[in-house]
Amino acid sequence: METSEQSTHLVVVIDVLPTTALLLDDGTLYEKWLNAIIAFCNSHLLLNANNKLTVIATGCEHNTIIYPVDREENGNETIPGQYPLFSTVTRVICSQIKQLVSKARYSLEKAERAEDIPQSLMAGAIGIGLLKINRLKSEVDSSRVAIVTACNDNSTLFNSQYMNFMNVFFTAQKMNVVVDACIAVSNNNYEQDINLSILQQGCDLTNGLYLKISNVSAFLEYLLWTLLPDAETRKKLLLPTQKKISYKAACFCHRNLIDIGYVCSVCLSSELITTKTQ
Amino acid sequence: MANALRVDLDEEHKGYRWETEYERSWEAIRENEHGLLQPSVDDIVNKAKRKRIQDRRKMRLGMMRHLYIVIDMSESMHEHDYKPSRIRCCLTLVQNFLKDFFDMNPISQIGIIITRNKRREKISELSGNPKAHLEALKKLFDIECVGEPSLQNCLESALDTLKHMPSHTSKEVLVIFGSLTTCDPSDINQTIEVLAARNVRCSVIGLAAEVRICHSLAKQTKGTYNVALDESHLKDLLYDHLNPPPATANTESSLIRMGFPQYYNEDEGKPSMCVCHLSNNVNFSTSGYFCPQCNSKYCELPVECQVCGLTLVSSTHLSRSYHHLFPVDMFTVNEYANGVICFGCQIETKTAAQCEHCSNLFCIDCDLFIHESMHLCPGCASRRLQ
Numbered sequence: 001m002e003t004s005e006q007s008t009h010l011v012v013v014i015d016v017l018p019t020t021a022l023l024l025d026d027g028t029l030y031e032k033w034l035n036a037i038i039a040f041c042n043s044h045l046l047l048n049a050n051n052k053l054t055v056i057a058t059g060c061e062h063n064t065i066i067y068p069v070d071r072e073e074n075g076n077e078t079i080p081g082q083y084p085l086f087s088t089v090t091r092v093i094c095s096q097i098k099q100l101v102s103k104a105r106y107s108l109e110k111a112e113r114a115e116d117i118p119q120s121l122m123a124g125a126i127g128i129g130l131l132k133i134n135r136l137k138s139e140v141d142s143s144r145v146a147i148v149t150a151c152n153d154n155s156t157l158f159n160s161q162y163m164n165f166m167n168v169f170f171t172a173q174k175m176n177v178v179v180d181a182c183i184a185v186s187n188n189n190y191e192q193d194i195n196l197s198i199l200q201q202g203c204d205l206t207n208g209l210y211l212k213i214s215n216v217s218a219f220l221e222y223l224l225w226t227l228l229p230d231a232e233t234r235k236k237l238l239l240p241t242q243k244k245i246s247y248k249a250a251c252f253c254h255r256n257l258i259d260i261g262y263v264c265s266v267c268l269s270s271e272l273i274t275t276k277t278q
Numbered sequence: 279m280a281n282a283l284r285v286d287l288d289e290e291h292k293g294y295r296w297e298t299e300y301e302r303s304w305e306a307i308r309e310n311e312h313g314l315l316q317p318s319v320d321d322i323v324n325k326a327k328r329k330r331i332q333d334r335r336k337m338r339l340g341m342m343r344h345l346y347i348v349i350d351m352s353e354s355m356h357e358h359d360y361k362p363s364r365i366r367c368c369l370t371l372v373q374n375f376l377k378d379f380f381d382m383n384p385i386s387q388i389g390i391i392i393t394r395n396k397r398r399e400k401i402s403e404l405s406g407n408p409k410a411h412l413e414a415l416k417k418l419f420d421i422e423c424v425g426e427p428s429l430q431n432c433l434e435s436a437l438d439t440l441k442h443m444p445s446h447t448s449k450e451v452l453v454i455f456g457s458l459t460t461c462d463p464s465d466i467n468q469t470i471e472v473l474a475a476r477n478v479r480c481s482v483i484g485l486a487a488e489v490r491i492c493h494s495l496a497k498q499t500k501g502t503y504n505v506a507l508d509e510s511h512l513k514d515l516l517y518d519h520l521n522p523p524p525a526t527a528n529t530e531s532s533l534i535r536m537g538f539p540q541y542y543n544e545d546e547g548k549p550s551m552c553v554c555h556l557s558n559n560v561n562f563s564t565s566g567y568f569c570p571q572c573n574s575k576y577c578e579l580p581v582e583c584q585v586c587g588l589t590l591v592s593s594t595h596l597s598r599s600y601h602h603l604f605p606v607d608m609f610t611v612n613e614y615a616n617g618v619i620c621f622g623c624q625i626e627t628k629t630a631a632q633c634e635h636c637s638n639l640f641c642i643d644c645d646l647f648i649h650e651s652m653h654l655c656p657g658c659a660s661r662r663l664q
Contacts, residue, residue: 065624077357111535124659127652131622131644163604166597174381205594231617231655243543247593259540260588263385263596265342265446278497 006141007050008230010040011129014057014066015149016100017120030215033184036091036220037148041067042086043228045126052140054132055093058125060107066096067129122147123164126179130171143177145208146227147199150184163200169202180208180227184216201247207231209239294555301480324642330518331608331649339602340448340525342351342529342534343386344404346436347372348453351394351418352427353488355456360509364485365423367509372416372454377653380408382520384595385534389412391437394462395425398432404439406580423560424507426544429453429464431492433469433480446521446532449478450501452519454490456626466491470494473500479523481514500653537588539579552577553584601653604610609633609645 014037038263047049055067069092086242133143172179181199204211226239295660307318349372355365363520364555372390388411389404402414433451440449451473460466473480473495482492506512519525544565553560566575572586580591609631609664617626621642631645632638638657640648648655 003288038321040652058660063656066623121660121662123654124656124661127656127659128445128622130652131620131647131656132624134647135623135625135643159660163597163600164659166656167601169650170598171652171654188355201594228556247538258538260537263536265531 005048006230006232007048007052007139008044009036009052009054009140009143010041010044011056011126011133011143011145013036013122013125013129013147013149014055014097014147015120015147016057016059016097016104017244020049032099033150033216033219034094036216036223038090039057039220040228041093043224045085045089046103049227050140052097052136053089054129056125056129057097058120058122059100060120061103062266063121063125063128064096064100065132066100067092069096101204113270119161120149120159121161123161123168126168126172127164127238130168130175130177133175133192136189140230142174143231144230145172145177145179147179147181148223149181156233165198165202169205170185172202177206178208179203179206179229180210182209182211182214182219182227211240239270282554299618323522323567324646326612327646328608339522339629341383341385341599341602342446343383343448343450343522344389344440344443345386345450345452345519346389346404346440347390348391348393348398348432348436348451348455349418350427350454350456350485351392351421351423352457353423354424354427354458357456357486359587360485360506360512366419367512368454368456368485369415369418371516372411372511373515374414375520376408376411378520380476381578381598382405382659383522384441385536385589385591386522386600387599389436391434391435392418392421393427393429394421396428396431398428398435402436409578419527426459426461427453427455427457428462429460429495429504430464430466430469431496433466433473436475437469437473440478441534445477446534448525449481450519450523451478453480453482453492454485454516455482455489458486458489469493470495480555481519483512486511504577522599524558535584535588536591537590539576539590541565541567550575554578554581604653606649606655607634608652609640611642611645614639622648636661 041055042055053067054065057064057066060200067089126147129145133145137143179202181201183202200210202208209226211218211222211226227236229237245274306322307315309315310317333614349368351365355363357364360367360434362408376388379386385406387404387406388399388402388408389409392399392401399419402411405411432453432467436451441450441649443449470475470480477497479494480499481498482503484492484503484505486505488503495501502518504515506515524550533576542565549562549564552561552566554576554600561577566577567590568575568577569583569586569590570586570590572583574585576583580589580595582589611629611631614628615628617628618630618639620627620630621638622640622644625641627641629642630639631642633640633655636655638655640657644659
C-alpha cells in the first residue's frame with residue numbers, strides 16, 4: 001500500500017479562441033465553463049499540498065502563462081474563511097482571462113468572414129507547458145497536461161500546426177506526461193465527427209483521455225471525475241473507454257489516405273506515392 | 279599477432295593523451311560568486327552538448343538503418359571497473375538503447391552478435407521488432423563470459439548479412455569491446471578493407487583502453503571510436519548512436535513499399551489469431567492490426583508481415599523522424615547583467631539563449647531541452663505567421 005500521496009504537476013491549457021461557440025452564445029455559459037475550470041484547478045491544489053499548477057492561456061495571437069504570476073497586483077484581498085491560495089488562483093485566472101478575451105474579441109470583430117478567424121496556437125502552449133514540466137520535474141512525482149477548449153474540433157483544425165503538435169506529443173510521450181483533452185461543444189453542432197482530430201491522436205499517443213462534452217453545465221463533473229485523478233488512480237476507475245485509432249498516412253501528392261504506399265528512404269514519407277487506394 | 283596488428287601511423291593522428299603536453303584541465307573549472315563549482319562544470323557540459331547539436335546539422339542522413347550490435351563477452355568483461363560489472367552494465371545499457379532506438383529510427387533494423395571463446399554467436403537476426411531482441415538480451419545475463427573475443431569473426435558475420443542489404447540503407451556495426459586483444463583466424467586488415475568497400479560503417483566503444491586495431495577499423499570505415507571513462511560516459515557514447523548517421527556519398531535513395539494497416543478495436547472485427555503469437559501463448563481476440571495486402575493480423579507495429587513480407591508501419595512512426603529533417607535552428611547565447619525571464623519556465627537567468635526567429639529568450643536548460651528533446655521552439659509556435 002502507498003503510504004504517502006503522490007504529488008502531481010498539472011498544466012492546464014485553456015483555449016480562449018474567439019470562435020469559441022460558448023463566447024458567441026450567451027454570457028452565462030462561458031461563465032459556467034470558466035468557473036468549472038477554476039474549480040478544477042483549485043481541486044487539484046486541494047488534493048495534495050505539494051501539487052503544482054500552471055495555467056496557460058492560448059489565443060490566436062500569443063500564448064500567455066496566466067498562473068503562476070510573479071507580480072501580484074492590487075494587494076491580497078482574501079475572502080474570509082477561504083484558503084488564501086484558492087482566492088489567489090481564482091482572482092488571477094479571472095482577471096487574466098478577462099484581459100485576453102477582450103483582446104480576442106477585438107480581433108474577432110476585425111475578422112470579416114468566419115474563415116478569417118485564426119486558430120489558437122495550442123502546440124506552442126503545450127510546448128511551454130512541457131518546458132515548465134521539465135523545470136519542475138524534480139519536485140513532483142508525475143506531471144500531466146490538460147487541454148480545455150471549446151473550439152469546434154474537427155479533423156482539419158490545426159492542420160497547419162501538425163508538425164508542432166506531433167513534436168510536442170512525442171516529447172510528452174517520452175517524458176511520460178499524460179495529455180488529456182476536454183472539448184466542450186455546443187448542443188446544436190454536436191455531430192458525430194468520425195474523422196480523428198490531432199488532439200485525439202495526441203491523447204491516444206500519451207494514454208490520455210479525450211472527451212467531447214455537449215452539456216456545459218456538467219463540465220465540472222466531467223473534469224473532476226475523469227481528468228483530476230492521476231494515471232495511477234485512473235487504473236482503478238471505470239472511465240470512458242478510449243477507442244484505439246488507426247493512423248493512416250496521407251500521400252504527399254494528393255493528400256489521399258492510403259493503405260499501401262511508397263516511402264522515400266532518405267526523407268521518410270515526403271514522397272508517398274499511391275499505388276492502390278482501396 | 280602484434281606485428282599483424284601494426285598499422286602505419288597516419289600523419290594527422292595527434293598522438294595519445296599521455297604523450298602530449300601537461301594539461302591543466304582543472305583550471306577550466308572556476309568557483310562562481312557563491313563559491314560553488316557545480317555551475318562551472320554544468321557550463322562545460324552544456325557547451326559540449328551545444329557543440330554536438332551544432333555539428334549535426336545540414337547533412338543528409340541515412341534514415342533507414344541496418345545495425346549490428348556486437349557485444350564482447352570475453353573474460354575481460356568480468357572486470358568490476360564498471361558497476362556492477364562490465365557485462366551487466368553493458369547489457370542493461372543496450373536494453374535501454376534498443377527501446378530508444380526503435381523510437382527514434384522507426385523503420386530501422388537491429389541484430390545482435392556476441393563474441394567469446396574465440397568465436398561469435400548470432401543472438402538475434404536483423405529485425406525491426408524490439409521485443410525479440412529484448413528477450414534475446416535477457417538470456418545473455420545468464421551466459422558466462424569466457425575466453426578471448428574475436429573481432430574478425432564478428433565483423434565477417436555481420437558483413438555476411440549486411441552485404442545483401444539494398445544500397446539505400448545505412449549499414450552499420452557497433453562494437454562494444456572490453457578486451458584489449460582479439461584472436462582472429464586470418465588478417466583482419468583485409469576484412470576491414472572489404473567493410474570499407476561495402477560501405478559498412480563500423481564504430482567501436484572501448485571499455486578499457488584504446489586499441490590500435492579498433493582505431494583503424496573505425497577510421498577506415500568512417501565510424502567513430504571512443505573509450506568510455508565510466509558508466510555515464512559509456513551511456514552517452516552509446517546514445518550518440520541513436521541518431522541516424524550522415525549518409526555516405528554512394529548511398530542511393532529509393533522508394534520502399536510500406537503498408538499502413540487498419541486497427542480494429544474490441545468487438546469491431548471478427549475473432550481471430552494474430553500471426554505474431556502463433557508459436558507460444560496464442561492471442562485470440564477481435565482487436566489488432568490487419569495487413570492491407572494479405573489481411574493477417576498483428577498485435578503491434580512496426581512489423582514485417584510474416585506472410586507477404588510487407589513492412590507494416592503506422593504513420594506516426596514516420597512523423598516521429600521528421601524532427602531529423604526539420605531541426606530547430608541554434609539559439610544565440612548572450613549574457614544579460616540584469617537578468618531576464620525565461621520564456622518557457624519563467625525563471626530568472628543571467629545567461630540566456632535567444633531564438634533568431636521569434637527573439638524570445640530561454641534559459642540554458644530550456645535551450646537544451648528544446649534542441650535535444652522537443653525539436654520545437656515554443657516561441658515560434660506561439661507566434662502567428664503572417
